[in-house]
Amino acid sequence: xxxxxxxxxxxxxxxxxxxxxxxxxxxxxxxxxxxxxxxxxxxxxxxxxxxxxxxxxxxxxxxxxxxxxxxxxxxxxxxxxxxxxxxxxxxxxxxxxxxxxxxxxxxxxxxxxxxxxxxxxxxxxxxxxxxxxxxxxxxxxxxxxxxxxxxxxxxxxxxxxxxxxxxxxxxxxxxxxxxxxxxxxxxxxxxxxxxxxxxxxxx
Amino acid sequence: xxxxxxxxxxxxxxxxxxxxxxxxxxxxxxxxxxxxxxxxxxxxxxxxxxxxxxxxxxxxxxxxxxxxxxxxxxxxxxxxxxxxxxxxxxxxxxxxxxxxxxxxxxxxxxxxxxxxxxxxxxxxxxxxxxxxxxxxxxxxxxxxxxxxxxxxxxxxxxxxxxxxxxxxxxxxxxxxxxxxxxxxxxxxxxxxxxxxxxxxxxxxxxxxxxxxxxxxxxxxxxxxxxxxxxxxxxxxxxxxxxxxxxxx
Numbered sequence: 001x002x003x004x005x006x007x008x009x010x011x012x013x014x015x016x017x018x019x020x021x022x023x024x025x026x027x028x029x030x031x032x033x034x035x036x037x038x039x040x041x042x043x044x045x046x047x048x049x050x051x052x053x054x055x056x057x058x059x060x061x062x063x064x065x066x067x068x069x070x071x072x073x074x075x076x077x078x079x080x081x082x083x084x085x086x087x088x089x090x091x092x093x094x095x096x097x098x099x100x101x102x103x104x105x106x107x108x109x110x111x112x113x114x115x116x117x118x119x120x121x122x123x124x125x126x127x128x129x130x131x132x133x134x135x136x137x138x139x140x141x142x143x144x145x146x147x148x149x150x151x152x153x154x155x156x157x158x159x160x161x162x163x164x165x166x167x168x169x170x171x172x173x174x175x176x177x178x179x180x181x182x183x184x185x186x187x188x189x190x191x192x193x194x195x196x197x198x199x200x201x202x203x
Numbered sequence: 204x205x206x207x208x209x210x211x212x213x214x215x216x217x218x219x220x221x222x223x224x225x226x227x228x229x230x231x232x233x234x235x236x237x238x239x240x241x242x243x244x245x246x247x248x249x250x251x252x253x254x255x256x257x258x259x260x261x262x263x264x265x266x267x268x269x270x271x272x273x274x275x276x277x278x279x280x281x282x283x284x285x286x287x288x289x290x291x292x293x294x295x296x297x298x299x300x301x302x303x304x305x306x307x308x309x310x311x312x313x314x315x316x317x318x319x320x321x322x323x324x325x326x327x328x329x330x331x332x333x334x335x336x337x338x339x340x341x342x343x344x345x346x347x348x349x350x351x352x353x354x355x356x357x358x359x360x361x362x363x364x365x366x367x368x369x370x371x372x373x374x375x376x377x378x379x380x381x382x383x384x385x386x387x388x389x390x391x392x393x394x395x396x397x398x399x400x401x402x403x404x405x406x407x408x409x410x411x412x413x414x415x416x417x418x419x420x421x422x423x424x425x426x427x428x429x430x431x432x433x434x435x436x437x438x439x440x441x442x443x444x445x446x447x448x449x450x451x
Contacts (some may be wrong), residue, residue: 001253002254002255003253003291003300003301003303004301005291005295005296006252006253006260006295007254022259023261031448032424032448035311035446036444037428037431037434038428081263082261117442118442184310185311186309186310199213199308
């Protein structure tokens, strides 16, 4: 349906068209969105726990985690509130390297990422491995600020950005695909921006 | 719905039935959806505009009206000069125009089902919009849930819904309005003229008969960060604070 009098607006640059998923627009800034106050997590108190169901597999403190191999990843990111940002530069530990350090193969096909503030989000393990995702520690070469999820956040750039959980403190393998915080509150169980999977019943 | 039926698009057309200027930069647009739907106070809708060449722009807007308002939905839209969708509404849209709308959306920043309370609402600028839906919902239901609304704006004339809020405050039925202006002197005796801070949060909560069950905070990212931190420093538990940030 054409909207009377709506002609154009903030068009994507021509060479960037193919990088902007449907219904998204290009944003130069880096908006902050979250369901609650920003937790201030001190690195002395920080830890990251890998679990299978209720059972811990391995736990790292800040120093141990920072000793894991660091990888750089520059990616476009897509927020469900309709902004897309090009070429965001991150550095962190690939999920592959976390699993290798724990000495395990994925025991199930699904995970829930957990955060210090009680947030959670579900991501299939196939979307986290093979270099697709990391636990990011740096943005633009500097430690990630609390607003943007520091000290550590999940980065799954090919899914809507609510999947890239801020203030991450653990990854839990689950037997089934269990919906997390926003997935229980109207948002899509998978969240592929290229298929516009924003809300629960989107195809 | 039978399996043979094609799935209904989540988008529907909605006609503008009324336009009302609220402040110099905020205008309310009242929409009649072609398929009216129930919603909860605090939820939002997505609006989609389509250009003749097929280009589409979509934005999320919080609902300002109470759920009891006969299917007509009020969106209070602030004009952003470098925006794409808000200038269309402010400069082009007229009564009788149709846009596409999808909703209701959002399952976190919503009035609780069980009427629990007291509630503390903290809004900055157009962040008052989803809180207004809650305040109106409370009034429509004649609810006795104690509610305090702390509403911050730069100046008196930028307080969206100001007269309606003051009229509700004057009912003295358990709804308490606290206004704070950041660039003008306060106009009412118990109001403030500064940015939200810890003493203001402590004093506003003291107007409630007990500590809040839930605190809803909405506004720009800078406002929400400051207000949520002030609440925490005032002794409010982080896990009862729900935020909504107008990110862009």
